[in-house]
Amino acid sequence: MLHSGISRRHPVGAAVTRAFLACALTACAPWVQVEGPFRMESQGYEVVLPAGWWREASTENPFLLTKDGVSLQYISIDRVVVGDELPNTKKKFAKGMSPDDVAAVELEEARSGQGIRSFALVEKAPFPLAGYPGFKLAYSFKTEDGLRLRRVQYGAMVRDRVYRVQYQAAARYYFDKDLAAFERLRESFRITDSGI
């Protein structure tokens, strides 16, 4: 598994199984079409959503968007509380960690995901997120089904939470197709008063 929010419902490599069983075995959350300003009070952020995307109306995944289907591309936003154990490495963020150290923990967490093959780091750099000192990670990997995926992840620690804004897509065709829409969403990302 890669990240707590997405992985529970959409483990890498199991997307095909999930879709083929097509909600026959477990309840699937409905999808709702979204566009424009969106405020997630409970998670402490607001963002402008691109047109033509669908949001999973799930209480388990706080924020998950897709255009063609989750195994082809998704945008997710979630946050991890400092001190909480990460699912793959069991590591924890500590208050006051530098963006570079947070990025290193995130990178190891991603690399340790279940079913990850041929992991390749493309970029690891300081990058502000919503005006806070943060980082950018870009990497690619293959699932156990042989599907090559690319992911761009932005993150920042804001007080006692690490925010993640990320985009994952099939390396072929889909990643380039919707990268610009993701970057516009990321530029619009703001932490609200409830998130501080």
Add this chain to the structure above:
Amino acid sequence: MPPSVNLYQLAVGGATQLIDEPPEAAKQLVATAIEAELRRHADIVFKPFPSPSAGHLTSSDLSAAEIRAELEETQALFDAVSAEVLLHTYPSDPDQTFPEKLTNFDYSLGPEVQRLAKVADADALLFISGIDYISTGGRKALIGLSVVVGLFLAAASAGGGGGGRVGLVVPPGLTVISVGLVDATTGDLLWCNVHRRPWRSLTDPAHVAGLTASIFEGFPGNWKLREEDDRVGSPRLGGALR
């Protein structure tokens, strides 16, 4: 393209596990059934995808290893695409449907498919995926129990005049076959059909023949791949049914 077939065990709780045995017999059955269906379409010239290990691949610059890697990656993308097609464009669950995909079906494998099309010397590529979810013994027992309990509840409901709908449903295993015709230049999905049926098996010739016949019922004739080329009919399909 060479059919991709995977067999999974489906446990009591719904967990799936890939069965390690290579499903060669099932692959051969699927390949034979689909080749038989394609022969019914006179407007299509089907030719098998050449084996990557064959020494006569003069039309491609790719090595055998590169072709195998291309096959694996492209098939994996097709599997993901066909899964999302099933989930979001088939009306099994309205909450999962993306309506604009029904009017603007823009799924694609990308222009990288040109590399395989060059090897196959084809105008279009036919991708085939088969998945069998086979219930374990424990799950079969639970399904049997659910039928008995369901009958009992139905009888009780009928006798007692209960107004509520009562039932215990344990889904059986599933067999899924998906077939997609892909434009060899753009990678766009020209046609795709996915069928899933309970109580079937990809190791049973009659089941496979029935499933593939259903899939190709809606297969259109008179293919016109690209407007600008004005090429009507007879696309050469780069399949690989060996």
